[in-house]
Amino acid sequence: MSVQIPSCLLFVSFCLFLFGLHTTVSAQCLSDQKSSLLSLKKALTFDSSHSTKLVGWNQSVECCTWGGVTCDETGHVIVLDLRNESISGGIKSSQWKGLNRLEFLSFGDNFLSGNLPESLLQIPSLLGLDLSNNKLSGRISKLIRVSSNKLYNLDLSSNSFQGSIPEFVFKIPTISTLTLSKNKFSGSVDLDVFGKFKDLYALDLSYNDLTVIVNERGSFSSLTKLNSLMLASCKLQKIPDIKNHTRLMMLDLSVNELKGEIPSWIWQVGNGYLRFMNLSHNHFSGLQKPYTFPFLLDVLDLHSNELKGDIPVPPRRVYNLDYSNNKFGSSIPVDFGNVLRSTLTFSISNSKVVGVIPESLRNATSLRVLDLSRNGLTGSIPLIGNLKDLQSLDLSVNKLTGRIPEQLTNLTSLSFLNVSYNHLSGRIPQGSRFQAFTELSYKGNDGLCGPPLKKTCGKRMS
Ligand SMILES: *[C@@H]1O[C@H](CO)[C@@H](O)[C@H](O)[C@H]1NC(C)=O
Ligand SMILES: *[C@@H]1O[C@H](CO)[C@@H](O)[C@H](O)[C@H]1NC(C)=O
Ligand SMILES: *[C@@H]1O[C@H](CO)[C@@H](O)[C@H](O)[C@H]1NC(C)=O
Ligand SMILES: *[C@@H]1O[C@H](CO)[C@@H](O)[C@H](O)[C@H]1NC(C)=O
Numbered sequence: 001m002s003v004q005i006p007s008c009l010l011f012v013s014f015c016l017f018l019f020g021l022h023t024t025v026s027a028q029c030l031s032d033q034k035s036s037l038l039s040l041k042k043a044l045t046f047d048s049s050h051s052t053k054l055v056g057w058n059q060s061v062e063c064c065t066w067g068g069v070t071c072d073e074t075g076h077v078i079v080l081d082l083r084n085e086s087i088s089g090g091i092k093s094s095q096w097k098g099l100n101r102l103e104f105l106s107f108g109d110n111f112l113s114g115n116l117p118e119s120l121l122q123i124p125s126l127l128g129l130d131l132s133n134n135k136l137s138g139r140i141s142k143l144i145r146v147s148s149n150k151l152y153n154l155d156l157s158s159n160s161f162q163g164s165i166p167e168f169v170f171k172i173p174t175i176s177t178l179t180l181s182k183n184k185f186s187g188s189v190d191l192d193v194f195g196k197f198k199d200l201y202a203l204d205l206s207y208n209d210l211t212v213i214v215n216e217r218g219s220f221s222s223l224t225k226l227n228s229l230m231l232a233s234c235k236l237q238k239i240p241d242i243k244n245h246t247r248l249m250m251l252d253l254s255v256n257e258l259k260g261e262i263p264s265w266i267w268q269v270g271n272g273y274l275r276f277m278n279l280s281h282n283h284f285s286g287l288q289k290p291y292t293f294p295f296l297l298d299v300l301d302l303h304s305n306e307l308k309g310d311i312p313v314p315p316r317r318v319y320n321l322d323y324s325n326n327k328f329g330s331s332i333p334v335d336f337g338n339v340l341r342s343t344l345t346f347s348i349s350n351s352k353v354v355g356v357i358p359e360s361l362r363n364a365t366s367l368r369v370l371d372l373s374r375n376g377l378t379g380s381i382p383l384i385g386n387l388k389d390l391q392s393l394d395l396s397v398n399k400l401t402g403r404i405p406e407q408l409t410n411l412t413s414l415s416f417l418n419v420s421y422n423h424l425s426g427r428i429p430q431g432s433r434f435q436a437f438t439e440l441s442y443k444g445n446d447g448l449c450g451p452p453l454k455k456t457c458g459k460r461m462s
């Protein structure tokens, strides 16, 4: 060693050449990186019968090829992905010293416990840190500082952190994806405190014990890069001012205290590029007219509100449509099935829907789940035997009359059927599918007969 170092210093270009070789031939793990990783492995507690990455970290193998390890061209570890390795216990501060080029670190889906491992925030080169879905808990110290001045992705979701949103978060001006959902953070937080993150791309504060305060024309409303805003269960009383968020694609304002009409402007956010909208579990009474749903919307969840009046005709690309638990008091538009051609699931259960089930549903050929239960639907069951992918059909607790159409036995994917509590009559179709359903699928229809019901059909019936 004492000879090699000076010679290397003398022949700098030779040293660079050697490095160059490493770049072109293969990124070989540097020995200090290997020993840092091995001491990390030694210090972590993990279940080796479940581990697929750590368990294979082995002195005799080149460390850039180890599971979860990615090196840069100089042989420094830059990504460490230790998700789902059954790691438990805490992380000590000494373990990161050698890994000073680390950019992305994930400990997601493990069983880490104790408080936030502060040492992770001291890694100077860090760009992304994922600690989601662990058992971390407690208040996060106000004294924590983040060493990296480039951190842009922080995920602390699905832990049990308490107290107010940690202060260090507000000192990371570069943050673009911040995920703090499913913890026990509490207190009130003004949405405008996030207005200073000019690069904010995704914010998720859902399912804490937070009260999120919204201002008109505050600094939050001027963010230009926001793509995803998740504020479920944030005690919101007002819709955030997102009129100018021209890149917004995902909006979740479910489980809040929003009321009145859903304003028509909300369908224009994201310049018509909105794909996911969840306004469920609020107190909305209707949709302000006129409204135009964004063409690209593919998830629309309006369930558990107090929507009255016309049943909104969704955009054609919607694949998940939930209107259940509302108070429409109107009937399903005749053409409704024709706009559900690409829809996979549609529910309007328990929503005071009246009138007949439109025949056009036979054109909703992508449907897997159709739930029209607990309404005041009348008329007969439409001929929808052609819905080849339908797995679940719930028409229970309505006022449907007539027979169960024979052609429903053509629903070869059907694994759940409920037509209970209607006024149906006649013999239950005897297809093999239909034999598999029990009495519970048919009860409460006085006129129905034949297996699986005990009531036999008279001559007239069969
Ligand atoms: C976690 O790893 C186990 C195997 O060890 C695997 O079965 C499971 O699907 C993984 N879970 C996730 C979320 O990747
Ligand atoms: C390390 O890996 C080599 C080559 O795959 C293998 O032969 C050896 O048994 C491994 N050692 C340990 C301790 O797992
Ligand atoms: C939103 O955009 C409009 C027009 O581009 C602008 O006049 C208005 O000041 C912006 N509002 C906010 C809160 O940034
Ligand atoms: C909408 O939000 C509710 C409540 O947060 C949740 O249960 C539901 O799964 C969400 N809908 C979709 C389509 O993600």
Ligand SMILES: *[C@@H]1O[C@H](CO)[C@@H](O)[C@H](O)[C@H]1NC(C)=O
Pocket: 335, 338, 359, 360, 361, 363
């Ligand atoms: C189903 O769609 C076809 C065109 O694809 C249309 O001609 C027909 O009228 C539709 N059926 C109903 C009942 O609306």
Ligand SMILES: *[C@@H]1O[C@H](CO)[C@@H](O)[C@H](O)[C@H]1NC(C)=O
Pocket: 385, 406, 407, 408, 410
């Ligand atoms: C059920 O499907 C078969 C074959 O796909 C078809 O021939 C038959 O007409 C269908 N039955 C009814 C009642 O629609």
Ligand SMILES: *[C@@H]1O[C@H](CO)[C@@H](O)[C@H](O)[C@H]1NC(C)=O
Pocket: 396, 397, 417, 418, 419, 420, 421, 440, 441
């Ligand atoms: C069908 O709905 C009725 C009424 O809600 C219920 O009692 C019955 O158990 C349901 N049947 C099945 C198969 O779930």
